[in-house]
Amino acid sequence: MEKRILTGDRPTGRLHLGHYVGSLQNRVRLQHEYDTYVLIADVQALTDNFEHPQMLRQNVFEVTLDYLAVGLDPERVKIVVQSMVPELAELTIYFMNLVTVATLERNPTVKEEIKQRNFKRGVPVGFWSYPISQAADITIFKAHLVPVGEDQLPMIEQAREIVRRFNTLYGKVLIEPKAMLGEVARLPGTDGNAKMSKSLGNCIYLSDPPEVLRKRVMSMFTDPTRIHPTDPGHVEGNPVFTYHDTFNPNKNEVEELKDRYRKGAVGDVEVKEKLFAALDNFLAPIRARRAEYEAKPDRVKEIILEGTKKARATAQQTMEEVRAAMKLTYFA
Ligand code: ATP
Numbered sequence: 152m153e154k155r156i157l158t159g160d161r162p163t164g165r166l167h168l169g170h171y172v173g174s175l176q177n178r179v180r181l182q183h184e185y186d187t188y189v190l191i192a193d194v195q196a197l198t199d200n201f202e203h204p205q206m207l208r209q210n211v212f213e214v215t216l217d218y219l220a221v222g223l224d225p226e227r228v229k230i231v232v233q234s235m236v237p238e239l240a241e242l243t244i245y246f247m248n249l250v251t252v253a254t255l256e257r258n259p260t261v262k263e264e265i266k267q268r269n270f271k272r273g274v275p276v277g278f279w280s281y282p283i284s285q286a287a288d289i290t291i292f293k294a295h296l297v298p299v300g301e302d303q304l305p306m307i308e309q310a311r312e313i314v315r316r317f318n319t320l321y322g323k324v325l326i327e328p329k330a331m332l333g334e335v336a337r338l339p340g341t342d343g344n345a346k347m348s349k350s351l352g353n354c355i356y357l358s359d360p361p362e363v364l365r366k367r368v369m370s371m372f373t374d375p376t377r378i379h380p381t382d383p384g385h386v387e388g389n390p391v392f393t394y395h396d397t398f399n400p401n402k403n404e405v406e407e408l409k410d411r412y413r414k415g416a417v418g419d420v421e422v423k424e425k426l427f428a429a430l431d432n433f434l435a436p437i438r439a440r441r442a443e444y445e446a447k448p449d450r451v452k453e454i455i456l457e458g459t460k461k462a463r464a465t466a467q468q469t470m471e472e473v474r475a476a477m478k479l480t481y482f483a
């Protein structure tokens with residue numbers, strides 16, 4: 152059997168540079184080696200956006216455009232809408248018996264996200280238990296590999312635990328998945344926050360036009376201890392240089408800028424101008440491919456429906472095996 156990849160994104164907004172280096176880049180690189188499923192996790196997005204489900208509708212389309220824009224090949228990769236594979240809900244329910252409340256309470260990513268979201272009426276059970284449904288997402292497609300950013304490692308660990316428990320109890324049906332981190336496991340935000348994230352409003356989007364990109368770069372957080380261009384500056388932990396390291400292919404230019412920055416011999420404006428140029432180069436072909444697909448909405452819709460249909464067939468196959476292993480086939 153060809154090895155599989157499953158990964159995905161919540162349709163809570165367009166995709167950004169963090170998604171690219173954390174996960175998209177690996178998906179594009181590995182799409183011809185692995186049978187690849189990419190899940191648009193709308194059900195998971197509902198766990199903290201249930202009061203405004205209409206927000207997800209347009210974003211399902213936007214996220215798909217971003218996938219196609221970075222070079223995911225629709226002839227090869229299955230783009231899947233989570234809510235259109237109801238078998239995922241069924242597997243989630245079975246998995247709920249295999250995880251303790253205490254384990255969920257300890258999940259560091261969930262803890263961190265709960266703090267960030269500041270739920271007014273307490274934490275919805277759906278949000279709190281999303282690591283379980285994410286385990287169902289991965290395992291229903293029998294994925295071997297899950298390309299993700301660092302924040303997702305506890306989720307993959309949880310999925311591995313569930314698989315071990317399931318296979319020990321019921322027989323070896325499921326595959327224990329492995330996480331694969333991207334070139335940058337956690338890209339910081341433009342505001343200096345440790346993570347660029349849709350929910351934090353500190354993003355550079357893959358679809359940002361040049362004038363928006365320029366504004367975002369020019370207003371980036373740099374070294375707060377540096378007041379004048381002649382003050383020696385810090386390169387480490389400075390997101391402007393993290394982005395240079397990641398997206399500027401001209402390594403000599405980057406080293407030379409760092410050197411002058413440390414000595415207090417270059418202004419922020421020049422460093423940012425050069426970053427803008429590098430990012431603009433990086434984004435130009437992505438924007439162009441996005442525009443091609445934006446002009447063909449019927450084709451995009453077809454890609455989503457086709458991918459979802461194929462993925463659902465895979466999910467149904469796994470569920471037959473799951474039910475049989477769990478002895479739930481009373482009348483077969
Ligand atoms: P939200 O704020 O709605 O949770 P998000 O920006 O965190 O959005 P997700 O859809 O939750 O994006 O994450 C999709 C994938 O992208 C995950 O694998 C995640 O680890 C990865 N990812 C997201 N942000 C970053 C980042 N800043 N650096 C590296 N990887 C990232």
Ligand code: MG
Nearest residue numbers: 161302348349
């Ligand atoms: Mg997230």
